[in-house]
Amino acid sequence: MLESRLGTGRDRPALDLGCGDGSLARRLAELGYRTTGIDCSPSAVTLAAAQAPGPGRAPVWRCMDITTDDLGALPEAAYAVITCRLVYRWIDDKAAFLDRVRHLLAPGGTFWVVTEIAGRRPATDPLQNLGITPAETEILTAGWSAVHTADLDVLRCYAMRP
DSSP: OHHHHHOOOTTOEEEEETOTTSHHHHHHHHTTOEEEEEESOHHHHHHHHHSOOOSSSOOEEEEOOTTTSOGGGSSOSOEEEEEEESOGGGOSOHHHHHHHHHHHEEEEEEEEEEEEBTTOSOTTOTTTTOSBOHHHHHHHHTTOSEEEEEEETTEEEEEEEO
């Protein structure tokens, strides 16, 4: 699904927000993107950097908080693809976060978000309300010229363009 929405990288820049162990950033690099993975957790960045890179150019790793740090510290001024997997739910000021993403997204670029949707788990599951609410979904999808979604069990993938 990721490949069908994002296509091949052709050496265009990609940014993975909240990269964790770096698996998505490495996949973007395999697709031919010049990838940067960032995470606010030093241990996550260390873990990501310690993994063997896949085929293609190895991602660049940075420890930074996308919500507060200077965006000028990133290696690119704009990105053709920005990904955010299982992170959006934890962002406190979602509107400010999305403004920062829009600032970094190149014209014609794609913002790819994977997040859990609240209420998709069984009522007996203690994590039933872990995902984003309809109001948080509205904040996420407002103001984009194109929004495409695909559901994967409790998750929803969003491919959005300015």
